[in-house]
Amino acid sequence: MSKPILLLVDGSSYLYRAFHAMPDLRGPEGQPTGAVRGMVAMLKKLQADIGAEHAVCVFDAPGKTFRDDWYPEYKAQRAPMPPELRAQIEPIHEVVKLLGWPVLMVPGVEADDVIGTLCCVGASAGHKVIVSTGDKDLSQLVNADVELINTMSNERLDEAGVLAKFGVPPDRIIDYLTLMGDTVDNVPGVVGVGPKTAAKWIAEYGSLDGVIAAADGIKGKAGENLRAALDWLPMGRKLVTVKLDCELAAHVPGWPALEDLAFRQPDKAALGEFYARNGFKAWLQELTGEAPAPKPKAAPGASPGLFDEPEPPAGAADVARQYVTVLSFEQLDAWLARLRAAPLCALDTETDSLDPMAARIVGISFADKPGEAAYIPLQHSGPDAPAQLPLDEVLARLKPWLEDASALKIGQNLKYDRHVFANHGIALAGVAHDTLLQSYVLEAHKTHNLEALAERHLGRKGLSYEDLCGKGAHQIPFAQVDVAKATTYSGEDSEMCLHLHEVLWPQLQADDGLLRIYRDIEMPTAELLARIERTGVLIDAGRLQQQSHEIGQRLVQLEQQCYDIAGQPFNIGSPKQIGDILFSKLGLPVIKKTATGAPSTDEEVLTELAADFPLPAKILEYRGLAKLKSTYTDKLPQQINATTGRVHTNYAQAVAVTGRLSSNEPNLQNIPIRTAEGRRVREAFVAPPGCRIVSADYSQIELRIMAHISEDPGLLKAFQEGQDVHRATASEVFGIPLAEVSSEQRRYAKTINFGLIYGMGAFGLASALGIEQKAAKDYIERYFTRFAGVKRYMDETKAGAAERGYVSTLFGRRIYLPEIRGGNGPRRAGAERQAINAPMQGTAADLIKLAMLAVQAELDRTGKQSRIVMQVHDELVFEVPEAELDWMRTEVPRLMAGVAELKVPLLAEVGVGGNWEEAH
Known part of the structure; x- marks a missing residue:
């Protein structure tokens, strides 16, 4: 007979995890409710999964506790609880009790x-x-009768699990923690000793x-640090040891029953x-x-319950x-007829x-109505x-139907399937719908994978890929999946897609x-992107290899220069060692600290220090x-395809909430162009x-959109x-004739123009221009005095976004801002900045997609051989x-300028060169 289960929940751990996860x-x-919602969901699932008769949620x-008396610095470095979480503590305690859980706080x-x-x-x-x-501290409690579970990672730790995870058995976890210390609780350990060293020493010395x-x-530095910590270690062990004999009689009636x-x-x-x-x-x-x-029909422009959980149809x-x-x-023939x-x-x-250019078919599924599907296993x-x-x-029997434009088809991310069929010589046609893009257009701020969509909109939960194939190193190829399970999995993918469409x-x-x-932007863009991805772009590998060699030599020089300035060698890839050199040895000012209390050496800090000190500039x-090199x-x-000799990126449509495309594997959109070395990378993109190579881009597109929307x-x-x-902005802001505007004044005006588009305030502008905050504030006030229409647009946009929960592009795309209504101060301010910029960035994204479609349509109509490659x-x-x-020089600018009629002219500029850099 199995033992009854006592389920103990670390409520304090749960509420922090719920707060940060939601x-x-x-x-x-x-009122803030994210942590409450997360806590309730976690407890409901835990109770259903474990099925215990006895339980308690402990907060x-x-x-203070007795450890504060032992060591006054205990938890002294811990950051204060966020106000939004503090406000949810009492409601969490309340709802846990209402759910039927016993609650203990001693x-x-x-x-x-x-x-x-x-x-x-x-x-x-x-x-x-x-x-x-x-x-992890509670791993010391594990024995034959006690087991840990982590609901976030679905991890269960018995005695063997603790040993496998930490390298020491449960009865040595206290020793392990004592040696490492605990930065969260401000318990020192042996300096420089981490998990590997702690486990190694315990294994070696028992x-x-x-x-x-x-x-x-x-021997070595580790031995020196250990000897320096010997007087402390008994107290450290005392602090990390969980007490097993608390007096609970006053809190649990009938104790110890x-x-x-x-x-x-x-x-x-x-x-x-x-x-x-x-x-x-x-x-x-x-x-x-x-x-x-039934939800009430929304009035025009309103969106009640915008961020509520969706309610699947009954x-x-x-x-x-x-x-x-x-x-x-x-x-097969019967299904083809259907x-x-x-x-x-x-x-x-x-x-x-998963590589679209290399993927070969293992099986295909079809569905012609919700609930019914067929799977054809092939490999x-x-x-x-x-x-x-x-x-x-x-494939020969399916090909006529797959290539029939009048046979309407739907799928989830069919751009990938287009590539797969193309790998087998089939040009997929008749793609009428894509549930990935339907979700993206309706709710860009949410996740769009099929499993999430089915659960959100249908209340259905299907098999996941991991259910079939496993995870990590133990994952098997789909070809080895049992055919019956593959039928269920793939059949679900097809018929749930059809069900979602409804x-x-x-x-x-x-x-x-x-x-x-x-209908007019995302669906045709998906088809065109498949063509662009399949074309790829030609890369001069030899030129890149030469650049790599030159950058490598420069890195060696920079490394030595850093050592010379520091007065000693150090690991430039180690934030800790950089911090020791900058702040301990050189005495540079600490700008900010990390969550663990150590001085930060992130890019923002180094950039600020680089203005006054040479070493941070060299490190940057x-x-x-x-x-750039890596x-x-x-x-x-x-990443050059061995068959085509080209690089084939993937353009993800359903990622950026503004509608911008996201390039990955490789990312061709983030090549740094502010440095000479970064610009040289573009020289390797050749014809x-x-x-x-011809480059065509919109000139000052977001400023033109701002002019149109604000009507300034x-x-x-x-x-x-x-x-x-x-120059015109500088003339207005500085109150001087156009002809007298200096290059420095134009630079200031350019920073103001683009900064305000992104919701930049006086502090940000001061940092960007390297001036006093008061001067930046004066510039902004002068700008808004001269361009009152821009100020009016910003104020009305923030108010409208707070009322509706979203902003729209000129073409009707919605960009949802979940934190504009009730986020905390910094988050709400960030949402307000996004509300100002998103209509312009989103409209620009719509325009470039429309331009791409217009140019490709004309290339096809006139039979031109020119191809879009990026x-x-x-x-x-x-x-x-x-x-x-x-x-191209005459028609592409005309086509790009003609995709929309704004109150200001759209201007597209064209450059030509032997490579991408020359085309600029």
Whole structure:
């Protein structure tokens, strides 16, 4: 007979983890609720998973504990609790009790010690004890009767698990922690001793006492540090040892019996009031058993419940599912007939690689209605794999339907599947919808993977890839997955996609702006991006290798220069050693500290110090060149496709909330161009013989959009008359004629123009210009006096965003700002800055996509051989036969300028060169 379970929850650990894991959610009255929501979700799941009869949630009581008496500096460096979390402590205690959990807080005793005592008493009383925590210190409690679980990582630690994770058994965790110390609790250990050294010493000498006894024989710096800490170690051991005999009789009736720690029935009436008070609508409906009330139709511009949990349609999760495995041509032909007859079909490919250019098909699934799907296994291997239809013949039979533009298809991220089919000589056509892009247009601020979408909109939870293939080093290829499980997994992917479409598509149809973004911009852009990715861009590997060699030589020189300034060698890649040199040896001022209390050496700090001291400037130069070398000059040649001789990036559409594309594997958008070395990387992006590289980009696009949206007369006039807008701004701000504006004044005006677009305040402008904050404030005030329309736009935009919860581009794209209504001060201020910039950045993203589509349509219509090879921010990069250069110089700017009619002219500029850098 199995032992009864006593479940102990480290409530203090839980509430911090819930707070940091959740966004800054707010209740109906604006109160913070993120940590409360996270805490409730974690406890409900934990109770369902463990099924314990007895449990207790243990929180730290306010005030000092006995450890503070032992060591007054205990936890002295810990940052104060964020006010938004402090405000949620009482509601968390309240709801935990309402859910039926016993709660313990013992004055003068930490939660860890209460848990340790309960572990001993529970195990002695015949319970299996499970402790739910993320605190490594509690690993010392693990034994044959006590186990730890971490709900965040799904990790369970028994005795073998502790040994595997930390390198020491549970009964040596105290020794291990004593040697390392605990920076969070401000408990010193042996300087420089981390997990590996601590575990190594304990394994070698048996225990902390053994390490202490051998201290005189341990060589090197570690031995010196150990000997220096010998007087401290007994106190350190005392501080990290969890107390196992706390007096709990005053807090647990009947102690030491545990009957008072049995789960109670939830107080449904009070719990319902709590859920309503905090805006937890889904849980309230779950509690009362009521069907979700229909949401009121939103008034124009309004969005009630914008950040509430979505409520899946009633019965959405109850779809009956029937997935078949196609193993005969008769079955294949029957499904082909169904596909041809259906108005819309979903499809999904299972492959042997995530690289779109290399992936080969392992299997294909289809669905013609929610709940019904077919999976065709084609390349599954293993002893239990059934006989499968031949890949080439199946694809030959499917090809006419796959290439039929009138046979409408839907999928999740079908851009990837386009590449996969192209790898097999099939040009996928008839793509009518993509649920990834539907979700992105409707709710760009949320996650868009199929599993998350199904759970959010359908209340359905399917198999995950990890469920089938495992994780990490133990993950198996999809071809080795059991065919029956593969049928369920892939069948779900297709039919859930079709099911999602039934929910998402009506929402898009109900809003003309969102429908336009989806139908006229995102869907055709996805098809074009597949073409651009497949074309790739030609790279001169030899030129990059030469640059790598030169950068390597420069890094060696910089390294020696850093050593000379420091007066000694040090590891330039080590923040700790840099900190020791800068702040301990050279005595430079500490600008800010890390979470552990150490002086920070991040880029912001080094940049500030570099203005006055030579070593930080050299370190920054070293870091920049080292990153350039590792990310581009070394890596790009390795990413050249062996078949095409080109680099093929992936353009992710559903990442940036503003609509901008995101380039990855490799990232071609982040090549640094402010340094000569960074610009030289672009020299390696070349054209083949007989062709040239052409770059076309919008000039000052976001400022032009600002002029259009704000309708400021000064900005409108500058652009309409073709003036240098920065010179015109300087003329207004400094009150001087255009002809008298100096280059320095123009630079100031340019920084102001672009800074205000990004919501920059006086502090940011002062830092950017290197001037006093008062002078920066005066410049901003003068700017807003001269350009009152810009100030009015900013004020109205922030107010409108706070009311609606989002801002819109000129074309109707919505950029949601979850923290503009109720975030804390810095987060709300950040959301307000984003509200000012997002309409311009989002409109610019829409414009470049429309330009890309217009130019490609004209290239196709006129039969030109020029090809788009890259899209980078506001720029299109082409590979152009020399015979088409004149056409490109005249037609591309015309096409790009004509995609929208603004109150100021759109201007696109074209450059030509043998490589990308020359084209600028």
